[in-house]
Amino acid sequence: MEFLTDPIKVIYEWLMLTLTSWGWAGWLSQLVINLLAIVLFITGVMVLDILLVWVERKVVARFQDRLGPNRVGPFGLFQPFPDIIKLIIKEDITPNGADKVVFNLAPILSLASVIFLWAVVPLASRIYGVDLNVALLYLVAAGSIGTLSIIMAGWASNNKYALLGAYRMVANMISYEIPMIIALLIPTILVGSMSLKLITEAQSGYWFVLVSPLGALLFIIAAIAELGRSPFDLNEGESEIVSGYHIEYTGMKFGLFYAGELLHAFTFGGFWAALFFGGWHGPWAEQYPLLGAFYFVVKAMIGYWVIMWVKYTVPRIRIDHMLAFNWKFLTPLGFILLMVTAVTHSVLRQSPAWLYVAGMFLSNMIVALITIEGLRAQARRQRISAEASSKPVVADH
Amino acid sequence: MQNPWIYVGLFLVVGTIIPIAALVMSALLAPRKPNPIKQSTYECGMETVGENRVQFKAQYYVFALAFLIFDVETVFLFPWALSLNAMPFFVALEGVVFILILLAGLYYIWQKGMLDWV
Amino acid sequence: MTVDQVIFFLVGALILVSALMVVTTRNLIHAALWLIATLFGAAVLYATLDATFLAVVQVVVYIGAIAIMFIFAVMLTRRNMLDDASQTNPGWPWAAFIALATFAGLALLAGQMHNAGATQSELFADPLAALSQALISPEAYVLPFEVASVLLLAALVGAVYIANRK
Amino acid sequence: MVPLSWYIFLSAALFSIGLYGVLARKNAIAILLGVELMLNAANINLVSFWRYGNNALMGGQVFAIIVFAVAAAEVAVGLALILSIYRSRNTIVADELDLMKW
Numbered sequence: 001m002e003f004l005t006d007p008i009k010v011i012y013e014w015l016m017l018t019l020t021s022w023g024w025a026g027w028l029s030q031l032v033i034n035l036l037a038i039v040l041f042i043t044g045v046m047v048l049d050i051l052l053v054w055v056e057r058k059v060v061a062r063f064q065d066r067l068g069p070n071r072v073g074p075f076g077l078f079q080p081f082p083d084i085i086k087l088i089i090k091e092d093i094t095p096n097g098a099d100k101v102v103f104n105l106a107p108i109l110s111l112a113s114v115i116f117l118w119a120v121v122p123l124a125s126r127i128y129g130v131d132l133n134v135a136l137l138y139l140v141a142a143g144s145i146g147t148l149s150i151i152m153a154g155w156a157s158n159n160k161y162a163l164l165g166a167y168r169m170v171a172n173m174i175s176y177e178i179p180m181i182i183a184l185l186i187p188t189i190l191v192g193s194m195s196l197k198l199i200t201e202a203q204s205g206y207w208f209v210l211v212s213p214l215g216a217l218l219f220i221i222a223a224i225a226e227l228g229r230s231p232f233d234l235n236e237g238e239s240e241i242v243s244g245y246h247i248e249y250t251g252m253k254f255g256l257f258y259a260g261e262l263l264h265a266f267t268f269g270g271f272w273a274a275l276f277f278g279g280w281h282g283p284w285a286e287q288y289p290l291l292g293a294f295y296f297v298v299k300a301m302i303g304y305w306v307i308m309w310v311k312y313t314v315p316r317i318r319i320d321h322m323l324a325f326n327w328k329f330l331t332p333l334g335f336i337l338l339m340v341t342a343v344t345h346s347v348l349r350q351s352p353a354w355l356y357v358a359g360m361f362l363s364n365m366i367v368a369l370i371t372i373e374g375l376r377a378q379a380r381r382q383r384i385s386a387e388a389s390s391k392p393v394v395a396d397h
Numbered sequence: 398m399q400n401p402w403i404y405v406g407l408f409l410v411v412g413t414i415i416p417i418a419a420l421v422m423s424a425l426l427a428p429r430k431p432n433p434i435k436q437s438t439y440e441c442g443m444e445t446v447g448e449n450r451v452q453f454k455a456q457y458y459v460f461a462l463a464f465l466i467f468d469v470e471t472v473f474l475f476p477w478a479l480s481l482n483a484m485p486f487f488v489a490l491e492g493v494v495f496i497l498i499l500l501a502g503l504y505y506i507w508q509k510g511m512l513d514w515v
Numbered sequence: 516m517t518v519d520q521v522i523f524f525l526v527g528a529l530i531l532v533s534a535l536m537v538v539t540t541r542n543l544i545h546a547a548l549w550l551i552a553t554l555f556g557a558a559v560l561y562a563t564l565d566a567t568f569l570a571v572v573q574v575v576v577y578i579g580a581i582a583i584m585f586i587f588a589v590m591l592t593r594r595n596m597l598d599d600a601s602q603t604n605p606g607w608p609w610a611a612f613i614a615l616a617t618f619a620g621l622a623l624l625a626g627q628m629h630n631a632g633a634t635q636s637e638l639f640a641d642p643l644a645a646l647s648q649a650l651i652s653p654e655a656y657v658l659p660f661e662v663a664s665v666l667l668l669a670a671l672v673g674a675v676y677i678a679n680r681k
Numbered sequence: 682m683v684p685l686s687w688y689i690f691l692s693a694a695l696f697s698i699g700l701y702g703v704l705a706r707k708n709a710i711a712i713l714l715g716v717e718l719m720l721n722a723a724n725i726n727l728v729s730f731w732r733y734g735n736n737a738l739m740g741g742q743v744f745a746i747i748v749f750a751v752a753a754a755e756v757a758v759g760l761a762l763i764l765s766i767y768r769s770r771n772t773i774v775a776d777e778l779d780l781m782k783w
Contacts, residue, residue, distance in 0.1 A: 034404060038411045046415065088423045096436045102548065108416040115412035119405055129408065130401040133643050137475060137571040138405075144579025148551065151586055155544060159438050163590075167457050170587065174464045177579075181471040185478050192482035194475065194643075247439055252423035256416050320514035323460060327503070327512045331467070335500055338474075339493045346481060346489040402562045402570075455764060459678055461587050462757050465580040466671040469753040472572050473663060473746070476647030483644070488651055491661070498664040502671040511675050523683045527691045534695055534718050538702030543710060550714055553695075557721050560688075564732040569724075569745055576749050581717065581756050588710050588760045592767045603705045610704030618697035625689040630733070634682050639737035649739035656743045663750040670754035674761035 004288050006126050041129065045118050049263045053080040055301075056262060056308065063312040090251035097158040098248065106153035107249065107256035113146035114264045121270055122196045124280040124292030136184045136194040139271065140177070143226060146264070147173050150228075150245050153257075157248040165244020171319060172232055175326045176225035182334035183219035186212050187275050189342055196271075200279035204286075205353055209276040211360040214337050214368055216276040221330065223268040224307055225322075227261065231314040232322060269303025270296065277303075333371055340367055459511055463503075470499050522563060530556035541602050547585040551578050564635075568643050688729035696722035707774050709763045713756065720752045 003010045012033060019029035054069065054077060061068025069076030094103060120135040122128045132138055147169065154166020188194055190211060191202045199208075209216045225232040246257045273279055277299050280292030317325070344363045348356045477492040506512060533552035540546045554577040561570035604610065639645070649655040695718055702715025724745045731741025 031407075035407060035411070038404075038408050042408075042411055042415055088419075089426045089428075090423075091428050091430065092423060093431070093435055095438055096433075097438070099544075102544075104420070108413065108420065111416040112409075112413045115415065116409060119408040119412075130404045132401055132405065132567070133641075134567050134571045137472075137568070137575060141571050141574035141579065144575055144583075148578060148583065151583060152548070155586070155590065161439075167590075170583065171457055171460050174580075174583065175460055178464065178467045178471065181468070185471070185474055188475065188478040189481055192479060194479065251427055252419055256419060323514055324512065327460075327463065328507065332500065332503065335496050339496055342478070342481060342489045342492055346486050349482065402567065405562075406559075455591055455678070455768070458587055458591060458760075458764060459675060461584055462674050462678060462761065463671065465584055465753055465757055466667050466674075468580045469576055469750055470664065470667055472576055472749070473650075473660065476568075476650045477660075479644065479647040480651055483648060484651065491651055491657060495661060495664045498661075498668050502668040505672050506675050509675070509679070511679050517682065519683050523687060527687075530691065531694055531698070534698040537714055537718060538698055538706065538711075543708060546711060546714055550717060553718065554721065557725060560691075560725060561728055563683075564688075564728050565736075566728045566732065566742055566745070569728060569742060572746070572749060576753060577717075577721075581753060584756055584760055585710065585714065588763060591764060592710065602707055602711065604707055607705040610701050613704060614697045614701035617700055618693055621693035621696065622690060625686055625693060628686065628689065630685060634684065635732055636736060639735075642736065642739075642742070645737070646739050646742050650743055650746070655739070659743065659747055663747060666754055667750060670757045674757040677758070677765050678761040 004290065007290060008127055038129075041118070042115055045115065045263070046259075048266070049259050050080045050084065052262045052266055052304075053083065053259075055304075059305065059308050060312050063309075084255065087252050087255035092251040092253060093248075095158055095248045099156040099158070102152050102156035103248075104253070106149045106156060107246075107253040107260075109145055109149035109152070111256045111260040111263075113142050113149060114260045114267060116142040116145070117264075117267050117271075120196055121267070122200045122274055122279055123296050124289035125201070125286060126289045127293050128197060131195055131197040133193065133195050135196040136188060140181060140184070143173075143177065143180075146260075147177075153249070154245040157245070159248050162245050162247050165247070168319065169228065169245065171323060173226055173228060175323060176222045176232070176330075179218050179326065179330045179334045180222035180226055182331075182338050183215050183222055184275070185338055186215035186218075186341055189338075189345055196274055196279075200274050200281070203278045203281055206357055207276065207278040207281075210357055212276070212337075212341060212364055213361070214333075214364045215341070216272070218330065218334055218337070219275065220272055220303075220306065223272065224310055225326070227265050227268060227307070229261075229265065229307060230311045231317045233311075233316055265307050266300060266304045269305075269307060270300035272303040273299035333367075337364070337367055340364075456515065459506075463506060463512075466502065467499070470495070519563070523560075526556050526559045526563070529553075530560070543589045543602075544586060547582055547589060550585065551582045554578055554582065565638055565642060568646055685729060685733040688725060692722040692725040692729075695719075695725065709766075709774070710760070713759050713763075716755065716759075717752065720748055720755075724748050 015033050015036075016029055019032065020026065024032075057079070058068040058076070069079035072078040072082060094100060117139060119129040120132055120138055122131075150169045150173070151166045154162045154164075154169070157163070187199050187208055190208060191199050193199065246254055249257060273296060279299070280289075280296040282292065282295035285292035285295055340363050341360070344360055348359045351359075473495065474492060477488070477495070481489055481492075530553050533549045533556065536549040537546050537553060540549060554573060558570045558573040558577075561567070561573060650660050651657050699715045699718030699722060702718060703712050706712050706715060727741045727745045727748070731739070731745075734741070
């Protein structure tokens, strides 16, 4: 069955034949088919997004020893749909003094920047939107539009909390974009390409998490910060600045921010899988792309689950800790890792695969060991100085 | 398609239209009964004092500055990373020199205490 | 008119209109947002010119970093200039005259260009690979590559020093 | 097919608009915005000459990338200067910064 080995091509050729038999020009039918594919694909992504609401609520309920939604449909599966209807028919309030155009543009850009990412997601060996040769930078570019949307929301709302949330966002998302780019540079070095398709295909023998475990760790930490999720959710901070930049948003506009955040988390889970965990690779995935797409979604879901796990386990950290963690730890570590990876890769790239993987893994472990020892030494120094300075205080009491 | 960027362009257009469609649907279905209390700035029930677009500390700016410089430098690193496989070994060292110069800047602002939140 | 030309006109109109808004809007945040529209238009233009790396870098660097820096600077100095005050010098007609004269001169020069009607030649090879190898190959542009690093180091040190001076 | 001269005219127009912004604006930040427009006009020129000339030579694109670096450096130092002046003199109107005039 050719449909099983290359479904997109079969559907494409069938549609092309149908449309041209109606007398349409070649380029027009091509355009229409592509447009149709894009609309269907994005609609599918939005349906997935709706399901993610249920997944998120169910999983957080398990973490907190509750049941979660369980009334509407089996296991509460249909719960998101009434939620969405409620959001749509809620009154939409624009606060006084808000900058109307910017205020309305911000939620649109926020969700759109996440949808843009799906143009380059490699779902399976022959199922993907488009194979860009600059896909990784495209990912960063879409992320910067998301950053922009938050700053627009914070400024346009005419609200002190919203503005403070937007300011914190710059300190947060923008800072962590540096480790994120470094983490993206590592697969680029390993493959010599920025195309997600080629990066995934290069992992047929071994997953890149073996070659660069620290890179995978760097990516997920930076992704969580980029998402503005706990422990890096200072730009929302429900208990201090009452949800920050989207404080003044109601109804569907809030819904767009919310949908964007959930989909963003899932998408980063997907990219984590594609960059470091073999993407669609799995048994028989090469012959049957639909199976590959299934593997990809499962791996993305696991990545999303890890992000949720961190979110509902770790408390929010203070802004000075957050900045120090990035600029004094993650960024230098990332750059050192990048240098080590580049040099080791250049030395070992002609050698057999087992030697290459072992060498890369070892170099990563050495970097990790030195980092941990350095941190331990510094912690000891701090503890000794703290004990030395606290002794007189104790004597006073 | 010959040029993948046509596809990307279409994707950007459709991806922007879908959130707009959601907002339009909401605008058609939702009630609209504005009143001054509802539209006032939300500050947990407190009366708003002074201007709302207040200025915060300038230190946020220092971090944006550091980000700007490092962002541009990492963009230079992408071409380097792309061509490592096609070039001889010393090319890797060029990138290492580049990163070391970068880290010198980071070390400077660290030593000056500008990365400390005050 | 071909599809290429239609796209060029749309993008060109976006660039010019938003650039005009950048220099005439009173609200500086809006000016910065219009600048983002201009920059995005330029990115689309690079994509049509097959400079895909530059198109994406334009969005990453300009929109993701430089424009956000501008918005920040405006937010941090906002108390000083209210939006309803005039934002132009008293001598703005002279500025407009000089700008128009510059445009006329440049257009005159461009009209005399011997290769004005040149069309795009076939792409030689993979531009991305060629660019990345040119940028770091010792026979080509490795010196600018390293000097750019020094330039950015100087900018970082200088800017942070100035910004933090008491 | 779009001829080369169209790109040149577009970039000339963009450059002139930027020049107007630099000359006519009062606010120092707005002046820097104008400079950004001019730099982008130069970049459009560089890239279109690369594409329409011998595109095996990557000089045009490499130059454009260097322009990115220069623009970033310029914005970083320029805005830092403006903020520093704003803190010491509480104004960013270019005409009022006349310490060096006498």
